[in-house]
Amino acid sequence: MKVRKAFVLGLLGLTVLAGCGVTGVWAVSGGLYGCTLRDEELADRLATFAILDVRQPDARKLGERYSNCDEDDGFAVAGQHYEHTGTREELLVFYRATAAKDGWQPGRDRDEDGxxxxxxxxxxxxxxxxxxxxxxxxxxxPPANAQEYGLDVTASHDGSAWC
Known part of the structure; x- marks a missing residue:
């Protein structure tokens, strides 16, 4: 009886210890707040999306491609800024057609301009x-560069990403 009780207590102790270890790893990897390593890796993969390089002939890149994870909301993001000389409407028509060709489904407009x-x-x-x-x-x-625009790709493993 005493051996059985010791075995049960030992097994219970190991279970508690294992649970604490798993919880600690989860918390350290971003489970409680912010981004996990998985989110950071997703951001790096998003940065390789070809759509981020697609632009009208009159547009030029501004700065470098970026990718990171939004610590507040825990989603991955990658993007590129551009400058163009055409109108916003021409640009929006271009990206509606280009995105559709690349398999992107239209969603709600960000606002009247996006x-x-x-x-x-x-x-x-x-x-x-x-x-x-x-x-x-x-x-x-008016900003110094009124013709600037950005392309961002976001995603998350927990469904918290959006436009």
Missing amino acids: LCFSKPYGGVTAYLSVWFPSSYDIEGE
Whole structure:
């Protein structure tokens, strides 16, 4: 009887210890808040999406491609900024057609100036966003570069991503 009781207590202790270890690994890897290593890896994969390189002939890249994980919301993001000389409407027409050819499904417009698309990717839903910086800066002046726009691709393993 004493051997059986010791065995049960030992087994219970090992179970508790294993549970604490798993919980600790989960918390350290971002389970409680922020991004996990899995999210960071997803951001790197999103940065390879060919759609981020597609632009009209009059557009040029601004800065470098970026990829990271939004610590507040825990989703992966990759993107590229561009500058163009055409109108916003021409640009939106271009990306509606280009995204459709690449298998992106139209979603709700981000606002009156932006677009949102989605498509499945590796067990998650990826979102493509075409967006424009604010039309005016804090002082109410037009920005130095009124023709700038961005392309972002976001995704998350827990479904928290959006345009």
